[in-house]
Amino acid sequence: MPGGARISFNCVDSSLSSLKNCQSYINTGMDIATHVALDLVENFNDAEDVNSMENVMLEYAAMDRELNHYMKAIEETVNQIKREKPENIPDLKQLVKEKFTALESQNSDSDLQRNEKYVYFKDQLKEMKKQFCHQSDNDNEAIEQIDEDIAVTQSQVNFICPITQLEMKRPVRNKICGHSYEEDAILKFIQTRKQQKKKVRCPKIGCSHADVKGSDLVLDEALKRAIDSKNKQSWSTLEKSDEYDASTDKICC
Numbered sequence: 001m002p003g004g005a006r007i008s009f010n011c012v013d014s015s016l017s018s019l020k021n022c023q024s025y026i027n028t029g030m031d032i033a034t035h036v037a038l039d040l041v042e043n044f045n046d047a048e049d050v051n052s053m054e055n056v057m058l059e060y061a062a063m064d065r066e067l068n069h070y071m072k073a074i075e076e077t078v079n080q081i082k083r084e085k086p087e088n089i090p091d092l093k094q095l096v097k098e099k100f101t102a103l104e105s106q107n108s109d110s111d112l113q114r115n116e117k118y119v120y121f122k123d124q125l126k127e128m129k130k131q132f133c134h135q136s137d138n139d140n141e142a143i144e145q146i147d148e149d150i151a152v153t154q155s156q157v158n159f160i161c162p163i164t165q166l167e168m169k170r171p172v173r174n175k176i177c178g179h180s181y182e183e184d185a186i187l188k189f190i191q192t193r194k195q196q197k198k199k200v201r202c203p204k205i206g207c208s209h210a211d212v213k214g215s216d217l218v219l220d221e222a223l224k225r226a227i228d229s230k231n232k233q234s235w236s237t238l239e240k241s242d243e244y245d246a247s248t249d250k251i252c253c
Helices: 010-042 047-084 092-104 109-113 118-137 141-154 183-196 220-253
Strands: 173-176 179-184 217-219
Touching: 010 047, 010 118, 010 220, 047 092, 047 118, 047 179, 109 118, 118 220, 173 183, 173 220, 179 183, 183 217
Parallel strands: none
Antiparallel strands: 173 179, 173 217
């Protein structure tokens, strides 16, 4: 046929759409695994349990890489055919297989460790261990010493948003400089500066990062859990104080 064989790629487009849905399932699985790992750290579970969740994350990362390679192989095959316009319809399955095999041959363990969600998992796990594991180390010490250690640990954590100067409710972390802000506050700040056609400097005093972008912000779940934990402890202390006052009043009466 002059100009090459006429090939419809509707089925290919439909298949790619289905594969992208599979990728969303992988992303959801990685989110769940991250939450479970953070729960394990917060509740002082064995390191072996936490490590098992890291292995789950690596397995998900491997599936994500394989799926990305397969979709890339399909897209490259389609582009090649559209560009070359062959006289006869080629063996699409074989072409995709060859390209997929070539991509898979370049695999390395470092690929998995660079997976965006795995990087987030490791980062949040590190922060959670800073927040909670110190408390676990002191479980067998005197109550006064534990309270003192917890207070010192918490004093080292900045729960205050550098923009609002209020305790954060939904902190997001800047992947570039590592500082956290209240989500609504930093997004409004970015939007305002964008309208002024100006870059956003990190509002944390002393930070040199001069181009904060919304795409660089991720939910700082470890910090949020630390804030929630601190508030729960405060409420518990207040309730015990109220109960003590009430019991004292009864005795005095």
